[in-house]
Amino acid sequence: MLNRSQAPAIHGIEHIAFVQPQINKLKNGVDLFWRNGIFNETSKIELHFKAGSCIEQPIVASLCAGLLISGTAHKNARQIQKALDALGAYYDVSLSQDEAIVSIYALKDQLLAAYTVFHESLFAATFPTKELQDLCAERRQKFLVQQEKVSFLAQRQFQKSLFANSVYAKQIQLEDYDNVSVTDLQAFHQKNYLKGLVEVFVVGDLQGADFQELQDLLNTYQKASFDAIDFDWQNEQGAIHLEQENALQSAVRIGRPLFNKTHPDFCDFSILNTILGDYFGSRLMSNIREDKGYTYGIGSYIVEHQNYGYFVIGTEVGVQTRTATFEEIQREFDRLKNELVPQEELALVQNYMLGQLLKSADGPYAMLDLFANVQQNGLGLDFYDQLIDRIRKITPERIQELAKRYLIWEEMLIISAG
Amino acid sequence: MISYESFTLNNGLRVLFHREPSSPMAVVNVLYDVGARDEDAERTGFAHLxxxxxxxGSKHIADFDAPLQAAGGQSNAFTSNDITNYYDILPAQNIDTALWLESDRMLSLAFTDKSLEVQRQVVIEEFKQRYLNQPYGDAWLHLRPLVYKKHPYRWATIGKNIKQIQEASMQEVKAFFKQHYHPGNAILCIIGNFELETIKQKVAHYFGNIPAQKKATRKLTSEPPQKQFRTKTLIRKVPATAFYYAFRMGKRTDSDFYQADLLSDFLGNEKTSPLYIELKKKKKICAEITAYITASFDDGLFIISGKLQSGKTIEQLEAALWPLLEKTAAKAISKSSLNELKLKLRTSRAFQDQGLLNRAMNLAYFELLGSAQQLNKEAEKYQQIKTKDLQEFALQTFRKTNCSRLIIQSQQDAK
Structure with missing residues (x-):
């Protein structure tokens, strides 16, 4: 007979298999990471270029990424797109501060052909003036729309103050759209794409000949040369409020510089961060959403990068409850500093984190992302075994120690907009 | 091809099981046949609340999430105008935890006043965050009642306004549960590396003794055919004028759904679609323009929406858009274009099928539409479409009298 008040027994996770991709060193020195053994016909190629928004001017990086396959001497943007359409392929570019990441998705028999279309268009790119003007007009309007959003305003101010005076504080301004030329884009393209390939990731059961041909094409790039980025981290502290007339909610960003996974405190801090704000049952969610009803959602995150990491709490709350939300966040910091985390809560978070790690390693696409995540910091997959070990061995005392060291309200940058 | 087994419990619960030997995770997806269309016009937003x-919390379990998280899992849900779908993803060895939790809340909720008061506030903040405090965020709150006059699609899942959410009472919450949350109104879909017999035994154990209840007959007023062009203009402090053309079309199970879907891809594609090329690149009237369909269980909408470039007018848009749509109806698209659309669709479906959760949701969704078997026939239905089918759909759909137009005009442009 079923006793509904009795929870079923929970079985721990004994082992997580982290699968290493095949590594092919190209003649130009670039690493190509390949994961095959896929159970359906999907495939993907992902190229990382040293062409991120903070490498030079953000406006140039942003428009160049948007116009990579916008025309050559022989083909216009539409013809190039048509060629990709005919192969049933999808194409996407995303920009981080350091890198531009180009992804092409296609069925495995079409991947080489789709990549070839991209490759030829990229190498012969002319950046037609007309295309640049059109994109500037479009982006300018989108920028104006973004400026109406409190989340955008808060995030921008946060970036600006967190990275004050460093290369990472650079942001696109509205007037930049009037001051960018085709020559700027061409120079950036030569330097940071054709001579800026960092690494390549491929998923899919490509045939041997296709894979060989793909490597030959990739060999025509020059490997990116990395000058150490002169990164002087002088963040601002304290509160900045951007008043927005008639806003119903305030967007909030509270954070501080931290570290990435190369730091000895990283794993343990990520457990502390999960308890504080990185899952549905976290303390911030339980208190500020599920007890007070101030917000639709609140979370805390460790944002990682090649050269740095930072900690940030983000939420949107009713304008009237903004101050009360700040007080509750401080209260949660204090609780973590003054009281040991109860064993039951810690056990839940340990199991939760292991379960999420198991999920993150499930399937070739997820697994390759997990690999790329450590690869960018020069680490190997054994990092995850260490993380599992830390999750299993963490103590309430260690969590309290880290809370005292890092969750200091006076050291936080506190941005609100609305 | 997604293979699955299905069986039904004595209390009417329909169960689907798809075995995935390569994954250490399991998905438990519970779809309830209730959406915003089942709400009272005075209590909109209720299905979502x-x-x-x-x-x-449910009858025997104080907190839903904590036991699931302790088992290494996570959960979420969404509500649409047609359905409410809940899902749990967790390590497969702990599937009992998800079945225990889902079965207890199907049996009965805890109905605490605290939960109602807090979630009412949370939903009001969600209303603000997603609809009221965003530029253009309330477009659909205005577009729906412009198109639908009788059918409950005339309100959005978030509800007509905050006031109705404020007024929801515990008595109404209990009545809503009683009517819609029972085994005969649900579809349970499980994915994971299990034997069918194990699943049968576990499902019977947790769900078998939930009392059966008669499924209520849905009596919705169907939306009468539209007779004339409708238009509404809102003047707002936004940087650019936005437009939404909504054309009436059929429901998800109608055969012309597939034509509509392909045609919306054709018209909405970035860079290559006729709307993009004519209205954005050549005439420079639009800053952005796209097309999509609502894919709803009852009569749905084919939407063309976008934003004007600054200094351009709705009159200029009208003068250019209608002839383009007439052309789509007068001349079939090329065979090669159609094949491209089909191949792109095949690629995106293959990627969607990668994920366990997508497979679980899709199986349950198609089971509710008629049979999960239909999911595996979708590809073939798209393959059979011919260019003249798209042309016929365009002819039948892109009529001015079949269209409602919402404009969110920028204050600057209005001056």
Missing amino acids: FEHLMFG
């Missing part, structure tokens, strides 16, 4: 309450 109710979805929040489903996480506020």
